[in-house]
Structure formats: structure tokens, C-alpha cells
Amino acid sequence: MNPIKMNDSTTNRTLNRIITPILLIVVVASVYLVVVYENVITTIAGLLLGVGVFFGYSRYPKLKESVNDGIKKDKVYLIITGLILAFIIPLTTRTQPYIIHILIIAEISIILALGLNFQVGSTGIPNLGYAAFYGVGAYASALLSTKFGMSFWVSLLAAGFIAAFFGWLVGLPTLRTRSYHMALVSIAFGLVTYIMLNNLVFTGGPNGIKNIPAPEIFGWSLFSTIRLFGNSFPVQINFYYFVLLFLVLMLAIAFFVYNSKIGLFWNAVREDEIAAKCSGINTAKLKLLSFAMGAFLAGIAGSLYAHYIGYISPENFNFNTSLQVLGMVIMGGLDNIVGVSIGAFILSVAPEKFRSLADFRMLATGLIILLMLMFRSSGIIRQQIREYKKSHFRTELANKDEGNG
Amino acid sequence: MLEIQNIEVKYGKATVLHDVSISIQQGEIVTILGSNGSGKTTIMRSILGLAPIVTGQITFLGEKINHLKPHQIVTKGIVVVPEGRGIFPKLSVEENLRTGYVFFENDKEKMNQNIQDAYSRFPILGQRHNQLAGTLSGGEQTMLAVSRAMMRKPKLLLMDEPSLGLSPKLVQQTFSIIKELHETGTSILLIEQNAVKALAICNRGYILQKGKVVLSGDKQELISDEGVRKAYFAM
Numbered sequence: 094m095n096p097i098k099m100n101d102s103t104t105n106r107t108l109n110r111i112i113t114p115i116l117l118i119v120v121v122a123s124v125y126l127v128v129v130y131e132n133v134i135t136t137i138a139g140l141l142l143g144v145g146v147f148f149g150y151s152r153y154p155k156l157k158e159s160v161n162d163g164i165k166k167d168k169v170y171l172i173i174t175g176l177i178l179a180f181i182i183p184l185t186t187r188t189q190p191y192i193i194h195i196l197i198i199a200e201i202s203i204i205l206a207l208g209l210n211f212q213v214g215s216t217g218i219p220n221l222g223y224a225a226f227y228g229v230g231a232y233a234s235a236l237l238s239t240k241f242g243m244s245f246w247v248s249l250l251a252a253g254f255i256a257a258f259f260g261w262l263v264g265l266p267t268l269r270t271r272s273y274h275m276a277l278v279s280i281a282f283g284l285v286t287y288i289m290l291n292n293l294v295f296t297g298g299p300n301g302i303k304n305i306p307a308p309e310i311f312g313w314s315l316f317s318t319i320r321l322f323g324n325s326f327p328v329q330i331n332f333y334y335f336v337l338l339f340l341v342l343m344l345a346i347a348f349f350v351y352n353s354k355i356g357l358f359w360n361a362v363r364e365d366e367i368a369a370k371c372s373g374i375n376t377a378k379l380k381l382l383s384f385a386m387g388a389f390l391a392g393i394a395g396s397l398y399a400h401y402i403g404y405i406s407p408e409n410f411n412f413n414t415s416l417q418v419l420g421m422v423i424m425g426g427l428d429n430i431v432g433v434s435i436g437a438f439i440l441s442v443a444p445e446k447f448r449s450l451a452d453f454r455m456l457a458t459g460l461i462i463l464l465m466l467m468f469r470s471s472g473i474i475r476q477q478i479r480e481y482k483k484s485h486f487r488t489e490l491a492n493k494d495e496g497n498g
Numbered sequence: 499m500l501e502i503q504n505i506e507v508k509y510g511k512a513t514v515l516h517d518v519s520i521s522i523q524q525g526e527i528v529t530i531l532g533s534n535g536s537g538k539t540t541i542m543r544s545i546l547g548l549a550p551i552v553t554g555q556i557t558f559l560g561e562k563i564n565h566l567k568p569h570q571i572v573t574k575g576i577v578v579v580p581e582g583r584g585i586f587p588k589l590s591v592e593e594n595l596r597t598g599y600v601f602f603e604n605d606k607e608k609m610n611q612n613i614q615d616a617y618s619r620f621p622i623l624g625q626r627h628n629q630l631a632g633t634l635s636g637g638e639q640t641m642l643a644v645s646r647a648m649m650r651k652p653k654l655l656l657m658d659e660p661s662l663g664l665s666p667k668l669v670q671q672t673f674s675i676i677k678e679l680h681e682t683g684t685s686i687l688l689i690e691q692n693a694v695k696a697l698a699i700c701n702r703g704y705i706l707q708k709g710k711v712v713l714s715g716d717k718q719e720l721i722s723d724e725g726v727r728k729a730y731f732a733m
Contacts, residue, residue, distance in 0.1 A: 371577070
């Protein structure tokens with residue numbers, strides 16, 4: 094495309110293509126070391142490896158350029174590799190159900206963070222009461238399936254739409270309030286929801302809801318053990334793949350929305366609302382949409398969580414949870430889907446891995462966020478410019494100009 | 499094409515516009531001049547449906563447009579370049595252009611054609627299509643703001659103080675961009691403080707003072723008017 098890049102030596106290009114897989118292997122190795130092994134030394138070794146790769150990437154522009162180039166060219170292969178890895182890794186740890194549990198929680202957290210990113214990242218509306226949508230989804234799904242005997246699939250969809258309705262409702266004040274005021278409104282909504290869940294009779298009060306049935310697929314419960322080739326797998330692995338399915342779907346939705354006009358217009362609203370109005374963007378509709386969609390994802394995540402754990406109580410959905418999800422989005426990088434996913438993964442796995450530190454584990458998590466924001470305040474990966482096809486005429490113009498100059 | 503008839507606008511108890519009437523014909527550049535606080539921007543806001551109009555009405559191509567929402571007014575063919583250019587600094591040039599082409603007719607071919615038009619009008623934007631708009635120079639930002647507005651092929655372009663806060667060289671550049679746009683057949687309503695430059699390129703003008711139109715007429719009438727000469731040309 095660009096004439097300058099055409100003249101680059103071919104060795105450089107092959108290097109670009111090799112370096113991405115190498116980096117991928119190192120990253121996967123570090124994740125594997127941290128997540129899978131129950132050992133402080135491997136955890137630290139994995140962390141150092143990961144941080145080292147990251148610093149190398151951000152400090153050396155040449156390396157960064159090659160990696161970015163490689164990622165752009167081999168996008169399809171990378172996605173396939175990622176999917177295969179996500180499929181294989183839990184199989185290697187089937188003797189440790191706890192590790193798979195951590196991975197499931199990470200998957201649910203990623204779905205949550207993707208939903209919050211629509212509001213905080215794309216549209217730039219602060220939301221400090223996001224756990225309320227998560228809770229509404231979880232409770233709606235749990236109540237429908239325990240008290241009304243609905244099937245999991247009906248409850249799941251209902252949870253999504255009920256949460257989306259609440260999202261739309263909370264979105265209404267955003268049409269009039271902004272920044273700090275909106276933050277207060279969302280905190281209030283979060284608190285009200287928490288207190289309601291705690292005090293209403295039909296939600297079970299502080300005791301929550303017990304015995305939420307596991308999802309069934311064509312009459313086959315996810316709580317049954319699979320036996321294959323003489324090996325039995327823990328039930329968590331069923332859930333892992335089940336939630337993975339949803340995660341892939343949600344990621345696809347998030348990418349689609351980001352690259353569509355909706356994602357672009359959300360960004361326009363975030364940058365300058367008056368200017369967005371002047372361009373003819375219906376800002377009110379878009380803001381409500383960002384709330385409803387974000388809440389829909391939270392509702393789905395809540396339903397998955399409720400049916401996986403089998404027990405929910407108001408404590409799962411308090412202000413703390415809102416802050417954690419917000420931390421994931423900000424640390425990952427506002428409005429970068431890959432970044433947000435990485436942020437959610439790190440912040441949901443870290444507290445579990447620091448369990449050996451006992452009382453200090455939240456301190457360690459806090460330290461990670463603090464260091465992260467000190468050295469990279471814009472998040473792990475910042476928002477990238479959308480690249481559009483159809484660039485032939487642009488290149489033509491650029492070529493013409495270079496010929497003249 | 500645009501008729502503002504006897505509008506009165508109030509912010510709370512304060513009346514900002516008293517009985518203002520302005521009209522723009524097809525293919526004209528009309529300028530509204532006035533000092534700070536004279537109600538220039540309020541006129542812009544009331545055309546866009548952002549200001550509370552108490553009495554009077556605004557019609558565009560024979561259709562009443564007050565009480566419409568901003569995005570509906572834009573679909574009628576009135577597009578605004580807001581004060582301070584209103585570009586989206588953290589989006590790329592191309593993303594900025596694409597925000598100018600909104601839902602109601604989802605025609606990708608047409609959008610690409612319009613982007614191409616923008617890049618051939620200002621080739622520098624084509625070269626920088628992947629650059630963040632906030633990193634462009636002042637003149638390029640003005641080009642971008644104008645190009646984004648032109649993505650809709652507006653019938654009427656409103657410009658709110660395009661020269662505000664720009665260096666003399668950029669002011670010069672901005673006005674030549676406006677002149678070029680007018681030569682390609684766009685009707686323009688230009689709201690300005692820089693009377694000298696605005697009067698040089700306009701067909702007609704209105705002078706606003708404390709929310710009232712105190713003088714109106716064509717270019718020559720305004721330039722030769724005693725009061726205008728005193729107030730704006732210091733002669």
C-alpha cells in the first residue's frame with residue numbers, strides 16, 4: 094500500500110511474521126505459569142515474564158511496529174490459535190477443578206467488562222453502579238428458574254432483557270446529567286438495588302437464593318460428569334466450555350458494534366456531545382442504547398454466574414463489584430476490546446492467585462492496579478484507530494503528492 | 499430558503515433575542531455580525547432547535563422546523579460547523595468524516611464517494627486519514643470540520659465563528675475555504691465577529707446588537723454605513 098513500506102527489506106517482513114507467534118508463545122507460557130501452577134515461585138516467574146514482554150513491547154518502537162504489523166497480517170490465524178488454546182488449556186488441568194473455576198470466573202468477568210465498556214469506554218458515561226445490572230440479571234434468572242420452574246434458556250434471555258430494561262431506565266437521567274452527577278446517580282442506583290435485594294422477601298433477603306438448577310442442554314444437565322477414553326472430567330469443565338461459547342459470542346458482538354457506526358457515534362458522543370448533535374447524531378438514543386446493551390451483557394453474565402455457582406446473595410453485587418469491573422475496564426484500556434478482556438482476566442485471576450498472601454491479597458491486587466496506572470495510565474492497550482478498506486483513492490492521492498514533493 | 503420570522507428567545511427570565519427576522523436565499527452567503535453577547539450564537543442554537551423559542555417561527559424550504567430535534571433538522575439539509583470547529587480530537591480524520599454521514603440513508607457507495615470528494619478537495623486530509631484529528635494543525639482542523647459538515651451535502655451550511663481564536667494566517671485560510679465552498683454552490687450562513695473579513699465575502703448581512711437586528715442590507719450598504727464604519731472599521 095504505502096510506497097515507503099514496499100521498499101522495506103524482505104528480511105524485516107519475515108521477522109514480522111515470526112515475531113508474533115514467538116511472542117504469543119511467551120505470553121501463553123507466562124499466563125500458564127501464573128494461572129495453572131499452585132506455586133508462588135512459578136506465579137512470580139510468570140508475572141515477570143509477562144511484564145518483561147510488555148515492557149519490551151512498549152519500550153522498543155521497532156519491536157512494537159513488527160508485532161503490530163504481524164498481528165494485522167495474521168489476524169485470522171491469531172484468532173484461530175486463541176480459540177484452540179482456550180479449548181486446550183483446561184484439558185491439561187483437569188485434575189485441578191479449582192483452576193478451571195478461576196478460569197470460568199475470568200470468562201464471566203470478561204463478559205461483564207465488555208458490557209461496562211460500552212458505557213464507560215465507548216460513550217464516556219461514568220457508571221459506578223454496574224453491579225446492579227449484574228445482580229438484576231442474576232436474581233431474575235435465579236427467581237425464574239427456582240420459583241417459576243422456567244428452563245435455563247428462558248431465564249437467561251429474560252435476565253438479559255430485564256437487565257437491559259433497567260439499563261435503559263438508568264440511562265434516562267444521563268440525558269440531563271453529566272460526569273460527576275451521573276456518577277452519583279449510578280452509585281445511588283447501585284445502592285438502592287443492593288438494599289432492595291437485601292430486604293425484599295421474595296429475593297430471600299441476605300440469605301439469597303439457594304439451589305439454582307444447572308443449565309440443561311437437550312435434557313442433559315451440565316452437572317453431570319463426562320467420561321472420555323477412561324478419563325473423567327470435573328463438572329467445571331462443562332461450564333468452562335459452556336461459558337466460553339457465550340464469551341466468544343459476546344466478543345463477536347462487541348467487535349461488531351465497535352466497528353459499526355454505533356461504535357463510532359458513541360465515540361463521537363464521548364468526544365463532544367454538541368458537535369455530535371450538529372453532525373446529526375441522535376445522541377439521546379445512542380446513550381440509552383449504550384446503557385441497555387451494557388446492561389444486557391451484565392444480565393447474561395449474572396445469569397451464567399447464578400446457574401454456575403448455584404447460590405447467590407446480595408453480597409455478590411455490592412459497590413465493591415462495581416468498582417472491580419470499572420477497574421478492569423480502565424486498566425485494560427478504555428474502548429479497546431482486547432485490552433478490556435486482558436484487564437478483566439488479570440483482575441479476576443489475581444485475587445485468587447494471591448490467596449497464599451491471606452489478608453494481604455487485596456493489597457496485592459491494589460498494587461497491581463497502582464503500578465499499572467503509574468506506568469501506563471491509558472491502560473494496557475489504548476484505543477486503536479479504526480482502519481477502513483476502500484483506501485485505493487487515498488493511496489493514489491498520497492502517491493501523487495509524494496511524486497510532486 | 500431559510501426564513502426566521504420574528505423570533506423571541508428567553509433563557510429563564512432573560513430575553514436574549516427580541517423579534518429577530520432573518521432570511522437566506524438559495525446560493526447566498528449571509529453574515530450575522532455582532533459583538534460578544536449580542537445573541538449571535540443564540541440564533542444558531544435556535545435554528546438547530548437547541549434554544550427555547552417563545553414566539554415566532556423558523557421555516558426551511560417552506561417547512562416549519564422549530565420544535566424539531568437537532569438530528570432531525572440536520573436530516574432536512576442544514577448542517578452546522580459549531581464554534582471552535584467541533585472536531586473529535588481522539589478520533590482519526592477518517593473516523594471524523596464518517597461521523598458526518600449519519601444513519602438515515604445507509605448508502606456505503608455514496609459515503610465513500612463523499613469521503614473521496616473531501617480528500618480531493620483537501621488532499622492533505624487524504625494523506626493524514628489515519629492521524630488523530632487532535633494532532634492536526636489549526637488550518638487542517640478547519641478543513642476537517644468543513645469536510646465533515648459537507649459529508650451530508652447540506653443545502654445550507656451554518657458556521658459559528660469559524661475564525662474565533664485563530665492566528666491571522668489561519669483566519670485568511672478559513673475565509674478562503676468558505677469562499678471556495680460558496681463557489682461550489684452551497685448556501686452559507688456565517689456568524690462572525692471579524693466584520694472586515696466577513697463583509698468582504700458575504701452577499702448580505704445583518705448586524706445584531708443586544709438581541710435586536712439594528713441594521714440589515716447588502717454588502718455595499720453595510721460597508722458604507724456610518725455606524726458600521728465607526729463600530730467595526732474604526733474610521
